[in-house]
Each structure stands twice: as C-alpha cells, then as structure tokens.
Amino acid sequence: MAFDHVTWIKAASYLGSGLAVGFGAIGAALGEGYTAGKANQVLAYRPRMSGDILKTMLVGQAVAESAAIFALVISMLLVFGGLGGPTPLSAWAYLGAGLAAGLSAVGSGVGSGFPAAAACEGIGRQPKASGQVTLIMLIGSAITQTPCIFGLVIAFLLMFVDFSAKPYYPYWAALLGAGLSTGLAAIGPGAGGGLVGASACKSVARHPEAQRPVTTAMLVGIGTTQSTAIYGFLISLILLFKSFPASTSYVPSFALLGAGFAMGFGGIGPGIGEGITGGYALDQVGRIPEKATLLTRTMLVGQAVSESTGIYSLVVALLLVLNA
Amino acid sequence: MKGDPLERADLSGYHGYQRRLARGAFTVSVMTGLLAYVAGYGAAAKGLVLGSLFSVLNFVLMAQILPYQLGVGANRTRATGIALGSLGVRLALMAVPLIVAARSDRFNFWAAAAGLFTIPVAIFVDHAFLQRFSRFRIQEH
Numbered sequence: 001m002a003f004d005h006v007t008w009i010k011a012a013s014y015l016g017s018g019l020a021v022g023f024g025a026i027g028a029a030l031g032e033g034y035t036a037g038k039a040n041q042v043l044a045y046r047p048r049m050s051g052d053i054l055k056t057m058l059v060g061q062a063v064a065e066s067a068a069i070f071a072l073v074i075s076m077l078l079v080f081g082g083l084g085g086p087t088p089l090s091a092w093a094y095l096g097a098g099l100a101a102g103l104s105a106v107g108s109g110v111g112s113g114f115p116a117a118a119a120c121e122g123i124g125r126q127p128k129a130s131g132q133v134t135l136i137m138l139i140g141s142a143i144t145q146t147p148c149i150f151g152l153v154i155a156f157l158l159m160f161v162d163f164s165a166k167p168y169y170p171y172w173a174a175l176l177g178a179g180l181s182t183g184l185a186a187i188g189p190g191a192g193g194g195l196v197g198a199s200a201c202k203s204v205a206r207h208p209e210a211q212r213p214v215t216t217a218m219l220v221g222i223g224t225t226q227s228t229a230i231y232g233f234l235i236s237l238i239l240l241f242k243s244f245p246a247s248t249s250y251v252p253s254f255a256l257l258g259a260g261f262a263m264g265f266g267g268i269g270p271g272i273g274e275g276i277t278g279g280y281a282l283d284q285v286g287r288i289p290e291k292a293t294l295l296t297r298t299m300l301v302g303q304a305v306s307e308s309t310g311i312y313s314l315v316v317a318l319l320l321v322l323n324a
Numbered sequence: 325m326k327g328d329p330l331e332r333a334d335l336s337g338y339h340g341y342q343r344r345l346a347r348g349a350f351t352v353s354v355m356t357g358l359l360a361y362v363a364g365y366g367a368a369a370k371g372l373v374l375g376s377l378f379s380v381l382n383f384v385l386m387a388q389i390l391p392y393q394l395g396v397g398a399n400r401t402r403a404t405g406i407a408l409g410s411l412g413v414r415l416a417l418m419a420v421p422l423i424v425a426a427r428s429d430r431f432n433f434w435a436a437a438a439g440l441f442t443i444p445v446a447i448f449v450d451h452a453f454l455q456r457f458s459r460f461r462i463q464e465h
Contacts, residue, residue, distance in 0.1 A: 033404025051338040080426035
C-alpha cells in the first residue's frame with residue numbers, strides 16, 4: 001500500500017474531520033441529556049407545566065447545539081473544502097484543526113446544558129419569572145460558547161495559513177500542539193461557565209428582582225472562568241507563529257508537543273474549579289442581592305486561587321516553547 | 325405510557341411557539357437572501373437560504389423528538405443516549421447544505437454555514453430584544 005504525503009494529508013484530514021464532529025457531538029449530547037433528565041424531575045411534580053418546560057428545553061438545547069455546529073463546519077471543511085498541501089506538514093495541521101474544534105466543543109456543549117437544566121428547574125418553581133429566567137439562560141449559554149469559538153479560530157488558522165515553508169521538524173509538533181492546547185484548555189472553562197450560568201438561572205428564579213446584580217455577577221464569573229481557555233489560545237498562537245529553528249533531533253518536537261499538552265490539560269481543572277466557585281457565589285447573590293459587590297469580590301479571590309495551577313501550566317508551556 | 329405527564333399535557337403552546345419561531349426565522353432569512361440576491365450576491369443568498377432551511381428543519385425535528393426524550397423518566401443515562409442518537413441524525417442532516425455548498429459554485433459555503441445558525445440567532449433576538457415590543461413578539465398562543 002503506497003503511503004505518499006498526499007495520501008497522508010488526505011488521511012489526516014479525514015481523521016481530523018471525524019475527531020471534530022465526534023467530540024463535538026459528545027459534548028452537546030451530554031448537555032442535552034442532562035437538561036432532559038432535569039426537566040423530567042421537574043415534570044414529576046409540575047405535570048401541568050410540561051408545555052413551558054418543553055419550550056425552555058427546546059430553546060436551551062437549540063442554543064447549546066451551536067458548539068456541535070461549529071465542529072460540524074470544521075469537519076465538513078476538512079473533508080470537502082478541497083484542502084491539500086505541498087508538504088506533509090499540512091497533515092498535522094488538519095489533525096490539529098480537528099482536535100481544536102472537537103475538543104473545544106465538548107466543554108461548551110456540556111456547559112450549555114447546565115443553564116438549560118437549571119432554567120427548567122427554576123421555571124418549575126417560579127413560573128411567573130419564566131421570561132427573566134429564559135433570558136439569563138440564553139446569555140449564560142451564549143457566553144459559554146466562547147471557548148468553543150477559540151477552538152474554531154485556531155482550527156481556521158491551522159487549515160488556511162500556509163505553513164509549507166516551515167521545516168518539518170519541529171513544526172509537525174507545533175501544529176499538533178496548537179490544536180491540543182486550545183482544544184483541551186477549552187473543556188474546563190466551557191463546563192465551568194455553564195455551572196455559573198446554571199446558578200444564575202436558579203437565583204433569578206428564586207429572586208426575580210435580583211436580575212440585574214445576578215446578571216452582572218454572572219458575566220464577571222463566566223468571564224473569569226474563561227481565562228484558562230485564553231491561556232490555551234495564547235499558547236496555540238505562539239506555537240503557530242513563533243519561528244523555531246530546523247532540527248534533526250526529536251527533542252524540540254516533543255518539547256512543543258509537551259507545551260500543548262501542559263497548557264491543554266492544565267486548563268481543564270481550573271476552568272471547572274472557577275465555575276464551581278462562581279456557581280456558589282451566584283447562588284448567594286440571588287439570596288442576598290444587596291451584598292452582591294462583596295460576594296463578587298470574594299468570588300474573584302476564590303477564582304484567582306483556583307486559577308493558580310492554570311498559571312503554573314502556562315509558565316511551564318512557555319518555558320517549553322522558548323527552550324525548543 | 326401510563327402516568328406519563330406528557331400524555332395529559334396541553335402542548336399546543338409549545339408546538340405553536342416552535343411553528344411561529346421557525347416561520348419567523350425562515351421568513352427573515354429568505355428576505356435577507358432576496359436582498360443579497362438583488363445586490364448581486366447570488367451564491368451567498370442561495371447559501372444563506374439553504375443553510376437556514378436546514379437549521380429550521382433541525383429545529384422542527386428537535387421539537388418533535390423532545391417529548392419522546394422526556395418520556396424516559398428521570399433516567400439521565402437513557403436521556404443522554406437518546407440525545408446522542410438524535411443529535412447524530414440531526415448533525416448528519418445539517419451536513420447536507422455544507423456538502424452541497426462545498427461541491428457547488430452556485431452556493432457560498434460560508435453563507436451556508438452562517439445560515440445554520442439562523443435558529444439560535446432568532447431565539448436570542450426574540451428573547452433579548454423582540455420580547456420588549458409586543459407587536460413583534462413571537463406569541464406563544
């Protein structure tokens with residue numbers, strides 16, 4: 001079986017396409033399943049509200065699916081976009097693109113399910129606040145898609161920037177590492193952002209008059225949760241655009257791949273941890289809105305501490321990139 | 325299914341909302357497409373309308389499947405399984421306009437991809453802006 005570089009590029013783009021849509025579907029389905037399970041629980045004690053609960057679920061899931069659609073677009077471009085390349089380096093770029101789009105959609109897909117589930121629960125308890133709860137659910141779900149958009153941007157860069165003039169070693173690892181860094185680092189912030197959005201929905205349902213302070217605290221909370229996704233995005237950009245000297249050794253290649261893994265895995269935990277912190281804070285903002293400023297400040301301190309391991313990962317990834 | 329709350333539920337408001345949102349979103353998309361066509365962007369107009377048509381089809385399919393998804397009780401594992409199956413089918417459906425646009429010069433790929441976001445955008449615009457003006461609100465009944 002002949003395996004020239006054209007075949008390898010085609011095989012890698014098909015593999016990248018499968019990874020993109022496969023991971024993307026997993027995240028959105030988990031989020032949708034969680035929402036449906038929670039809606040069922042609410043229907044058990046509010047059977048007369050099934051129309052409203054279904055409507056909230058439908059709206060929540062339609063927005064939550066955006067992450068899977070982003071992954072689908074990348075997947076289709078990889079197969080039908082007429083992509084190719086003069087060197088085998090393109091194969092690694094397409095594989096990285098698939099990983100960036102697919103993995104980043106996992107967190108956002110799961111995360112978007114949390115506000116939708118909490119909105120169903122909130123509307124079941126406080127039907128009169130359904131408009132406010134649905135609106136805050138939509139805002140929360142929309143911002144939760146941000147890490148997925150970072151993945152989409154890196155995937156586009158990997159697919160459409162011409163890397164053919166770069167040396168194969170160590171650039172194959174830089175391109176794959178770029179996809180892994182943003183893809184993996186987006187998982188935690190996506191899920192964490194969803195946890196904050198879910199608490200915001202519950203808080204507004206409990207105390208609809210507190211919508212303004214809850215919305216402000218939610219925006220700050222989700223924004224901070226996304227920081228490790230930004231670190232992952234930053235490392236990916238450095239891996240894509242910093243010049244690395246050609247090398248016959250495997251060491252620089254694995255240093256660059258290690259940088260992608262370091263920042264990618266390092267971003268998962270802090271993203272979820274910050275989401276948990278934000279979730280508890282939002283819960284209290286809904287109970288005592290007059291203390292929103294103090295609670296938001298305390299939330300930010302907690303999130304900053306949670307983020308420290310993400311910063312360690314960023315430092316290690318930068319050291320690996322600079323020493324490659 | 326005995327004792328299923330959805331069996332005795334009135335879902336007319338839910339189905340009415342789904343119909344009106346789908347109709348409103350597709351109408352706006354077709355009007356935008358017509359404007360783009362008149363302005364000389366024929367491929368983009370066709371791509372946009374094609375993408376939004378499949379976005380609406382996906383939404384209608386999702387709306388039909390949701391009551392079945394809720395019929396599985398509070399079992400989240402089964403609900404996730406049904407969600408994964410349903411999502412797989414709907415993603416395959418939404419791949420159609422992208423494949424058509426990628427293979428034919430008559431449709432712009434990026435406009436088709438943008439068209440796939442018609443429903444999420446329509447939902448957001450409806451709740452964030454139009455709900456404030458009852459004349460334009462997508463009524464539930």
